[in-house]
Amino acid sequence: MEDTFESACKHGENIKKFQSEYNEETIVGMANILKILGEPSRMKIVLALSYGELCVFHIVEAVKSNQSAVSHQLRILKDNHIIKSRRDGQNIVYYLYDDHIMKILNLVKEHVEE
Amino acid sequence: MEDTFESACKHGENIKKFQSEYNEETIVGMANILKILGEPSRMKIVLALSYGELCVFHIVEAVKSNQSAVSHQLRILKDNHIIKSRRDGQNIVYYLYDDHIMKILNLVKEHVEE
DNA sequence: TGTAGATATGAACAAATATTCATATATCGG
DNA sequence: CCGATATATGAATATTTGTTCATATCTACA
Numbered sequence: 001m002e003d004t005f006e007s008a009c010k011h012g013e014n015i016k017k018f019q020s021e022y023n024e025e026t027i028v029g030m031a032n033i034l035k036i037l038g039e040p041s042r043m044k045i046v047l048a049l050s051y052g053e054l055c056v057f058h059i060v061e062a063v064k065s066n067q068s069a070v071s072h073q074l075r076i077l078k079d080n081h082i083i084k085s086r087r088d089g090q091n092i093v094y095y096l097y098d099d100h101i102m103k104i105l106n107l108v109k110e111h112v113e114e
Numbered sequence: 115m116e117d118t119f120e121s122a123c124k125h126g127e128n129i130k131k132f133q134s135e136y137n138e139e140t141i142v143g144m145a146n147i148l149k150i151l152g153e154p155s156r157m158k159i160v161l162a163l164s165y166g167e168l169c170v171f172h173i174v175e176a177v178k179s180n181q182s183a184v185s186h187q188l189r190i191l192k193d194n195h196i197i198k199s200r201r202d203g204q205n206i207v208y209y210l211y212d213d214h215i216m217k218i219l220n221l222v223k224e225h226v227e228e
Numbered sequence: 229t230g231t232a233g234a235t236a237t238g239a240a241c242a243a244a245t246a247t248t249c250a251t252a253t254a255t256c257g258g
Numbered sequence: 259c260c261g262a263t264a265t266a267t268g269a270a271t272a273t274t275t276g277t278t279c280a281t282a283t284c285t286a287c288a
Contacts, residue, residue, distance in 0.1 A: 014162075014165035014166040014168070015162065015165075015168070015172060015175060015176040017165045018161055018162045018164070018165050018176055019176065021161075022158075022161050022223075026223065026226055026227065027154055027157050027158055027161065028154050029226040030157055030219065030222045030223060030226050031151070031152050031153055031154040031156075031157040032152070033152075033222060033225065033226065034148045034149075034151045034152030034157075034222065035148075035149065035152030035153065036152070037145070037148045037152070038145050038146070038147075038148030038149030038150070038151070038152040039145055039149065039275090039276080040141055040142050040145045041276080041277095042145075043141050043144055043145040043148075044136075044141055047132055047135075047136050047141065048128075048129065048132045050132070051128035051129075051131050051132050052128040054128070054129070055234085055235095056234070056235060056236095057234075057235090058129060061129060062129040062132055062133065065277095066277090066278085067234085067235075067236095068235095068236085068237090068277080068278070068279075068280095069276075069277055069278075070235095071235060071236055071237080072236090072237085072276075072277080073276085074235095074236090075236080075237085087284095087285085089234095089285075089286075090233060090234055090235090090284085090285055090286060091234065091235085091285095092234075092235060092236090100221075100224075100225050101225070103221055104218060104221045104222060104225065105144065107214075107217055107218045107221060108144045108147060108148060108218060109136075109140065109144055110214075111147065111214050111215070111218065112140060112143040112144050112147065113140065153245095153246080155246080155247095169264085169265095170264070170265060170266095171263095171264075171265090179247095180247090180248085181264085181265075181266095182247080182248070182249080182250095182265095182266085182267090183246075183247055183248075184265095185265060185266055185267080186246075186247080186266090186267085187246085188265095188266090189266080189267085201254095201255085203255075203256075203264095204254085204255050204256060204263060204264050204265090205255095205263095205264065205265085206264075206265060206266090
C-alpha cells in the first residue's frame with residue numbers, strides 16, 4: 001500500500017491492464033467457484049454426477065462418505081448453483097446445473113495428469 | 115458406507131464409470147490446484163502475472179495488499195508449481211509456470227460472467 | 229395414521245489457513 | 259564493509275470450514 005516508494009524494476013505497466021480487465025467482484029466470484037470445487041469430497045460429488053444424476057444414497061456410495069457429510073456438501077454445491085435437485089418419490093435426485101463446470105474440470109484433469 | 119442397504123432409485127450404474135475414471139490421487143490433485151487458486155489474493159496474483167512477469171513490489175501494488183501477506187502467498191503458489199521466480203538484481207521476479215492455468219482461469223471467468 | 233425410509237439441519241468440535249507482526253536474509257551502491 | 263532496499267520466514271492469532279452426532283422433516287405405504 002505504500003505508494004511513495006518506487007521499485008527499481010520496470011515491469012509495472014501491465015498492472016493497469018490487469019486492474020481494468022478484472023474488477024474485485026469478478027475475481028471474488030472466480031475464486032469462490034474454485035474454492036467450492038477445491039475440496040476432494042465436493043469434487044468427487046461433482047465428478048460422480050458428471051456421469052448422470054444420482055440420489056443421495058448413491059452419492060454417498062460413490063464418494064465413500066456418510067449421509068450427513070454428503071448432505072452438507074450437497075447444500076453448499078446447490079447454494080452455489082453447481083448442482084440442482086429434484087424429488088423422485090422418496091429420493092432427492094441431484095444433477096449438474098450445466099456443463100460449463102465440466103469443461104473446467106476436464107481442463108484441470110488434463111493439467112493434473114500432465 | 116452401509117452397503118447392506120439397497121436404494122430404491124436406479125441410477126447407480128454410473129458410479130462404477132466414475133470410480134474407474136478417477137482415482138483418489140487424481141481427485142486430490144485436481145481439488146488441490148483449485149483450492150490454491152480459489153482464494154482471492156492468490157487469484158489476483160496469478161491474474162496480474164498473466165499480463166507479464168512482476169517483481170514483488172509490483173505484485174503488492176497490483177493486488178493492493180502488503181509485502182508479507184503477498185510473500186506468503188507467493189510461496190504457496192510457487193510450492194504448487196503455479197508460478198516460478200528468478201532473481202533480477204535486488205528484485206525477485208515472478209512469472210507463471212505455464213499457460214495451462216490461464217486456460218482454466220479464462221473458462222472460469224466466462225462462467226462467472228455468465 | 230403410524231412407521232420406516234430418505235434426506236436435511238443445527239450445534240459442537242477439530243483442523244486448516246490467511247493475516248499480522250517482528251525479524252531474518254540477501255543484494256547492491258558507496 | 260555499511261546502510262538501504264527487497265524479499266522471505268516464523269510464530270501467534272483469528273477466522274473459516276469440514277466432519278460428526280443427534281435430531282428433525284418429509285414422503286410412501288401398510
